Amino acid sequence: MIEVSRLSKRYGQKVAVNDVSFTVEPGRVTGFLGPNGAGKSTTLRVLLGLDHPDGGTALIDGRRYRDLRHPLRTVGALLDGAGPVPERRAIDHLTWIAQSNRIPRRRVREVLELVGLSDAARQRVKGYSLGMAQRLGIAAALLGDPEILVLDEPVNGLDPDGIRWVRNFLREYAASGRTVLLSSHLMTEMADTADDAxxxxxxxxxxxxxLGDITAGHPSLEAAFFALTGGRVGW
Structure with a gap:
């Protein structure tokens, strides 16, 4: 479970998140929605130990990310804009990550096959398309076979077949009793994937x-989103 309680974060005089609280339950895909600058990325960065909060807590199974002994075995993450060294081969990139968390080397081959990159495993990442790079990021998130997935814009750059694969995979992952927190700007895709929002x-x-409660009284998730946000952004 993910538990965020009264989380606040400032950058100088600017407030990025203010008294944010929510839980993400196992067995469900939870969508995290908001306009650009609304605080989504800041919340995820604090949750994953990349930024320190000014107040409140963001916990994974009751612990801060930095207190997890083998973090990739507990939570797998993909943040928009994060990527491997371009000169590194995909298989080497994943092997290095696996070794850092004592994950067996065989798991590298398994996740490459799972995301459809087995044939491109020895290709340097700089030669990857945007969609291939996104698949590699998902593979890295899955390396530890974690109970929790935190994914920021996972279908960015994917073709329709790739988008369908991600949607079906995440729903199956949650159905197995695991926890999925999914951030995306694609309202139609979120409506087809998420259980909660x-x-x-x-x-x-x-x-x-x-999701049904969020969209009640609105013709679509997109309509509900605009009614709820009212054009507001963060900093």
Whole structure:
């Protein structure tokens, strides 16, 4: 389970998130929605130990990310904009990550096959398309066979077949009793994938609950999103 309680974070005089609280339950895909600058990335960065909060907590199975003994075995993450060294081969990139968390080398081959990159495993990442690089990022998140996945824009750059694969995979992953937190700007895709939704605007949570409750009274998730956010952004 992911538990965020009264989380606040400033950068100088600017408030990125303000008193943010929510939970992400196992067995469900939870969508994390918000306009650019609303606080999504800051919340995820604090959750994954990349930034320190000014107040509140962001816990994974009751612990801070930095207190996890083998973090990749507990939570797998893909953050938008993060990527491997371009000159490194994909298989070497994943092997290095696996060794850092004492993950067996055979798992590298397994995740490469799972995301459809077996034939490109020895190709240097600089030669990858955007979609291939995204698949590699998902493979890295899956290396530890974690109970929790935190994915930021996982279908960015994927073709329709890749998008369908991610959607089906995440739903199956959650159905096995695991926890999935998914951030995306693609409302149609989120409506087809998520069970629950968290909507953030201006650094504050404006809605949190089952997707059906969020969209009640609106013709679509997109319509509900705009009604809830009212054009607000963060800093």
């Amino acid at each position: 968290i909507v953030i605007a201006g650094g504050r949570i404006v809605a949190h609950g089952p």
